[in-house]
Amino acid sequence: xxxxxxxxxxVFLLMxxxxxxxxxxxxxxxxxxxxxxxxxxxxxxxWRTFNVEAGAFVTKNLSVGAAFSWYGSYxxxxxxxxxxxxxxxxxxxxxxxxxxxxxxxxxVVKYYxxxxxxxxxxxxxxxxxxxxxxxxxxxxxxSLTEHSTQFGFYPQLGFSYWFxxxxxLSLDGKYNYSLESKDLSAHSNIAINLGVVWxxxxxxxxxxxx
Amino acid sequence: MxxxxxxxxxFITTLAMMVVLAGCYPDESASVDELDIVLTNYxxxxxxxxxxxxxxxxxxIAILDPDNPDNNFEYKHTYDSVILSELDKQFGLLDYxxxxxxxxxxxxxxVLVSAVSTTYVGYYYYDWYYYWGWYPYWPPYYGSGYxxxxxxxxTYNYQVGTVIVTMIDLKSNAAxxxxxxxxxxxxxxxxxxxxxxxxxxxxxxxxxxxxxSPYL
Numbered sequence: 001x002x003x004x005x006x007x008x009x010x011v012f013l014l015m016x017x018x019x020x021x022x023x024x025x026x027x028x029x030x031x032x033x034x035x036x037x038x039x040x041x042x043x044x045x046x047w048r049t050f051n052v053e054a055g056a057f058v059t060k061n062l063s064v065g066a067a068f069s070w071y072g073s074y075x076x077x078x079x080x081x082x083x084x085x086x087x088x089x090x091x092x093x094x095x096x097x098x099x100x101x102x103x104x105x106x107x108v109v110k111y112y113x114x115x116x117x118x119x120x121x122x123x124x125x126x127x128x129x130x131x132x133x134x135x136x137x138x139x140x141x142x143s144l145t146e147h148s149t150q151f152g153f154y155p156q157l158g159f160s161y162w163f164x165x166x167x168x169l170s171l172d173g174k175y176n177y178s179l180e181s182k183d184l185s186a187h188s189n190i191a192i193n194l195g196v197v198w199x200x201x202x203x204x205x206x207x208x209x210x
Numbered sequence: 211m212x213x214x215x216x217x218x219x220x221f222i223t224t225l226a227m228m229v230v231l232a233g234c235y236p237d238e239s240a241s242v243d244e245l246d247i248v249l250t251n252y253x254x255x256x257x258x259x260x261x262x263x264x265x266x267x268x269x270x271i272a273i274l275d276p277d278n279p280d281n282n283f284e285y286k287h288t289y290d291s292v293i294l295s296e297l298d299k300q301f302g303l304l305d306y307x308x309x310x311x312x313x314x315x316x317x318x319x320x321v322l323v324s325a326v327s328t329t330y331v332g333y334y335y336y337d338w339y340y341y342w343g344w345y346p347y348w349p350p351y352y353g354s355g356y357x358x359x360x361x362x363x364x365t366y367n368y369q370v371g372t373v374i375v376t377m378i379d380l381k382s383n384a385a386x387x388x389x390x391x392x393x394x395x396x397x398x399x400x401x402x403x404x405x406x407x408x409x410x411x412x413x414x415x416x417x418x419x420x421x422x423s424p425y426l
Contacts (some may be wrong), residue, residue, distance in 0.1 A: 063354065081422050089254050093421045094247035139248035140400055141370055 012177040021056040024063065026170060028195025032071045037185040041135070042098050048072035051193050053108060061112045067127060071189060097138040102187055104131045104152055104176065118162070125156035131178035131185060150187065152178030160197055168197040246401035247397050248418040256379065256394040259424050263307045265317040268294065271324040283369055286327040292409045293323060295374055296416040304318065304426055319394065326369040327403055334413045371403040373412065395423065
C-alpha cells in the first residue's frame with residue numbers, strides 16, 4: 001500500500017506543478033518481453049503491463065515527470081521432472097507456477113525532437129528510480145516469495161500524435177533494467193506502451209503552439 | 211466539439227483498460243492432484259546394482275512434524291496397505307526379493323516407510339484501506355465524520371500429507387553399529403490430504419518415485 005501512497009503523492013505534486021507549467025498525464029498499456037535473467041525465470045511475453053505518468057513541460061522540447069508501472073509476468077509449467085536440483089542428487093517432480101511482478105516508480109525526463117509538424121512529436125526519454133519487485137515460485141503446496149527493491153532505469157524511444165492541443169495518442173518502447181539486489185537477480189524487459197495523453201494547465205502551450 | 215469527443219474517447223479507453231487489467235491477474239485454479247510433488251534423493255557412491263533382497267515392515271510409521279507441533283494431525287494408517295503394496299510391486303519389478311525371515315536370508319537393504327500429516331492455517335486478510343469509501347456508513351458516524359470498514363480476515367486450513375520412503379544399507383555392519391545408519395535412497399510424496407482419489411494419487415506418486423530413480 002505504501003507504494004500506492006507514494007504514487008498519489010508524486011502525481012499530486014506534479015499536478016500542482018502543472019499550475020505553473022504545462023502538465024501532462026499519460027496512461028498506457030502494452031506487452032513486455034522479459035530479457036536476460038528475467039527470461040531465465042519466465043520466458044513469456046506478458047500482457048499485464050500498465051503505465052501511468054504525469055509531468056510538466058519545462059521548455060518547449062523538454063518535460064520532466066514521474067511514472068509508475070506494473071509489469072506482471074506469469075507462467076505455469078506442466079507436471080514435469082527437475083533433476084539435480086541446485087547441483088545435488090535431488091530430483092523433484094511436480095507443477096510450477098511462477099510470478100514476477102515489477103513496479104518501477106521513476107523520475108522521467110523526455111526530450112522532444114523539434115519538427116515542423118507539431119502534431120507528431122517523436123521523443124527520447126530516460127527513467128530512473130526504485131523498482132519494487134515481487135517474485136514468487138509456487139511448487140506443489142509450497143510458495144517461495146521474495147520481495148526486493150532494486151535500483152533501475154530505462155532508455156525510451158517513442159512518439160505522440162496530438163489530435164488537438166489537449167489530447168494525444170502515444171507509442172513508445174523502453175528497455176527496463178534494474179540492478180541485482182541482495183535477494184534477487186537483475187530484472188530486465190523490453191516494454192511497448194500504447195497510451196493516451198492529456199495536457200492541461202500552464203500559461204503557454206509549449207507543445208502544440210509554435 | 212472534436213476536442214470533447216476525443217477526451218470522451220480517451221476516458222472510455224482508460225476505463226476499458228482498467229477493466230481489462232482488473233480481470234487479467236492470473237489466478238489459475240489447480241486441482242488437488244496438480245499440487246502433488248514427488249521428491250527423490252540418493253547416495254551417488256552406492257552400488258544399487260548389488261541389491262537383490264530387501265526387508266520392509268508391514269506398517270507405516272506415523273511420525274510427527276517437529277516444526278509444527280501444534281498442528282500435527284496424526285496419520286491413522288488409513289493408507290498403509292495401498293502404500294506398502296505399491297512399493298512391493300515396484301521393488302518386485304526391479305527383481306528385489308522381499309525378505310520376511312532374516313534368519314534364512316540376509317537383506318541387502320531395509321525400506322522404512324513413514325507418514326506425516328500437518329494442518330496449516332492460512333489467512334486471507336483484507337485491509338480496511340481497500341474498503342475505505344466503499345462502505346462509508348458502517349459503523350455509524352463518528353464525531354469527525356470519518357467512518358471505515360472494520361478490518362476482517364477469513365481463515366482457511368488445509369492438511370498436507372507426506373509419505374517418506376527411506377532405504378538404508380544393511381550390508382555395511384559399521385553403519386549398523388553406529389547410532390545413525392546411512393540412507394542410500396529416499397523418496398517422498400507430498401500433497402493435500404483432500405479429495406476422493408487419494409489412493410490413486412499415492413499409487414501414482416510411488417510409481418513416479420521409481421520412474422525418476424533409474425539407478426535402482
